[in-house]
Amino acid sequence: MPGRVLIVDDHARFRAIARRALECDGWTVVGEAVDGRSGLAEAQRTEPDLVLLDVGLPDVSGLAVSRELAQRAPHIAVVLVSTHDAEDYADLGAANGACGFLAKADLSGLALDALLGR
Amino acid sequence: MSVREHHQEPAPAGAAAAEEAYAPLLRALAERLEARLVAAWEADPGAGDTLVCVACWHAPGAELRALAGVTRTTVLRAGEALPGQVFASGQAAWPAEAAGDDRAQRSAAAAAGLHGAAALPVTSERGTVGVVELLAERPFAEPAAAIDLLGLALGQLVERRRAERAGHAALQRHRATLHAALDSVVTMDHEGRVVELNPAAERTFGHASADVVGRDMADLIVPPELREPHREGLRRYLADGASQLLDRRIATEALRADGSRFPVELTITRIALPGPALFTGHLRDVSDRMRATAELRASRARIVEGADEARRRIERDLHDGAQQQLVSLALDLRLALRRLDAGDAAAARELIVEADGALTTALAELRELARGIHPAVLTEGGLRPALRGLVGRSPVPATVVAVPERRLPASIEAAVYFFVAEGLTNAARHAGDVQIQVEVIDADALGRLVVEVRDDGDGGADPAGGGLRGLIDRLAVIGGTLTVISPPGGGTTLRGEIPCGS
Numbered sequence: 001m002p003g004r005v006l007i008v009d010d011h012a013r014f015r016a017i018a019r020r021a022l023e024c025d026g027w028t029v030v031g032e033a034v035d036g037r038s039g040l041a042e043a044q045r046t047e048p049d050l051v052l053l054d055v056g057l058p059d060v061s062g063l064a065v066s067r068e069l070a071q072r073a074p075h076i077a078v079v080l081v082s083t084h085d086a087e088d089y090a091d092l093g094a095a096n097g098a099c100g101f102l103a104k105a106d107l108s109g110l111a112l113d114a115l116l117g118r
Numbered sequence: 119m120s121v122r123e124h125h126q127e128p129a130p131a132g133a134a135a136a137e138e139a140y141a142p143l144l145r146a147l148a149e150r151l152e153a154r155l156v157a158a159w160e161a162d163p164g165a166g167d168t169l170v171c172v173a174c175w176h177a178p179g180a181e182l183r184a185l186a187g188v189t190r191t192t193v194l195r196a197g198e199a200l201p202g203q204v205f206a207s208g209q210a211a212w213p214a215e216a217a218g219d220d221r222a223q224r225s226a227a228a229a230a231g232l233h234g235a236a237a238l239p240v241t242s243e244r245g246t247v248g249v250v251e252l253l254a255e256r257p258f259a260e261p262a263a264a265i266d267l268l269g270l271a272l273g274q275l276v277e278r279r280r281a282e283r284a285g286h287a288a289l290q291r292h293r294a295t296l297h298a299a300l301d302s303v304v305t306m307d308h309e310g311r312v313v314e315l316n317p318a319a320e321r322t323f324g325h326a327s328a329d330v331v332g333r334d335m336a337d338l339i340v341p342p343e344l345r346e347p348h349r350e351g352l353r354r355y356l357a358d359g360a361s362q363l364l365d366r367r368i369a370t371e372a373l374r375a376d377g378s379r380f381p382v383e384l385t386i387t388r389i390a391l392p393g394p395a396l397f398t399g400h401l402r403d404v405s406d407r408m409r410a411t412a413e414l415r416a417s418r419a420r421i422v423e424g425a426d427e428a429r430r431r432i433e434r435d436l437h438d439g440a441q442q443q444l445v446s447l448a449l450d451l452r453l454a455l456r457r458l459d460a461g462d463a464a465a466a467r468e469l470i471v472e473a474d475g476a477l478t479t480a481l482a483e484l485r486e487l488a489r490g491i492h493p494a495v496l497t498e499g500g501l502r503p504a505l506r507g508l509v510g511r512s513p514v515p516a517t518v519v520a521v522p523e524r525r526l527p528a529s530i531e532a533a534v535y536f537f538v539a540e541g542l543t544n545a546a547r548h549a550g551d552v553q554i555q556v557e558v559i560d561a562d563a564l565g566r567l568v569v570e571v572r573d574d575g576d577g578g579a580d581p582a583g584g585g586l587r588g589l590i591d592r593l594a595v596i597g598g599t600l601t602v603i604s605p606p607g608g609g610t611t612l613r614g615e616i617p618c619g620s
Contacts, residue, residue, distance in 0.1 A: 011442050017449045024453060056437065083441040105448040 002026035003049035008039035025109020036060035055082040063096040070097025140173035153252040159201045160248040169194040181230035201249040208246045210238040213258040242273035308395040324375030443480035522560035541571030569614040579604035
């Protein structure tokens, strides 16, 4: 079931493509952020259902942002994304409060639904 | 018989010392036996079968002085003249038969009115080692029975002088060795006082030997916290002969006159002489070696760190570049497929065009990255095409002036390539609006390769600047060196010299 999503990634091209792919599947992109700090601020401001969070951010690690979000706003789901494989990050993501991990190339609204179990 | 050249005298334990040693004895003999001239002859240390006159006492008078002069410069073979005969036979000639003796001395003696002669062998455990000759106005009476003892006593004198000469020569050799030694040698007595510093030690420590003789060595050159252990070690050694320091190489620190400290390698030995203990410390200043070792270690660490950093950079470049492009490409294509399925061909086409652009960019980025890791053209075509490609892509105008035709070992080609690449980057970063020339000279006769990256900028580059560290390390790995020539206003030349055999 599509919901409201915040995209946090420092690569503008990925943000644009993710927005297009998710909107195509009916998701509403409520905001974009280019690093961890502004991502946290945007999450507080927009109250999304889901934060699509890049692991490698320029200021702080996506894992740290995930931890922070899990503490501050446990009702917001976090999905980590990376160009790396799921094997590298799936366990780390779970340990840091994220509910899933997606390789960037596999991103779609359907993949998110599957991860969120809906 | 021959006349001795004076300059052959073995000085300083020679002429003057011999005259001095013999003088009281010869004078006493002359007075007791009423001789007018008494000469001491010794076997020549250089030629055992010749006698040389080493001392001569004479009574006052011009003729006697002339006779003494002749005697002192005379050399006799064994068997020749009275002293030579006594030397050869080992028997005293007392009184001697003067007849038939034709040497110059004899005629001079006659001229001086001397008609009596006698000679007795000087003996030691080595046998006959010399002769004492006496000349008098009247023939000598038969000698006293104890005359042999006189020869023996004089023999002791000869032996003592011989030992002194040997000791002196050994001392001279020792001095010369110490003087020439490149290592510092400090000699210390049993009380820990300085006996001598050799010139190297004077230079190293900044003390003049003459100024510090007799002073406590520990106070002078041992760092404060090591002084008490040093003294305790000396006390223990003198008490029971136990030492943990003697005759082994120790790494420690020493103190200069100006208070600065430096690392040394020290070996302490006891000089094998009878009497109170004497020790020498041989010290080698190992500051340079330590510095070189530290620099080598730091350089290795930088190389490893550099390699790690390069890997991190490649990962970052891949992640930020080609990987992102390929992710976009995958998502674009997937979306396009969905548009096609939905019957929206125009939207699908737009996405495919975008994907094509991403693919082109990704390929270009991968090519650039691969070249940065190791340019394939270098492996396949060598330096000439690789450097032409490099200057062709340079952001500042650059030309290749010369590159050797022949192929070089891969490690050297790679070093030259990256030297030029970093040189171009440096020039672009620091020199601004310039022209760059790249030249590789195959100085075959010298067994080395000279690489130059020259710009016509403002010059004044700092040769110790951090940006050149990587170049220096890269060259050092293959035994090369970097020279930076950068006079203010005169452009900058980076010159790498690389040994490459022939």
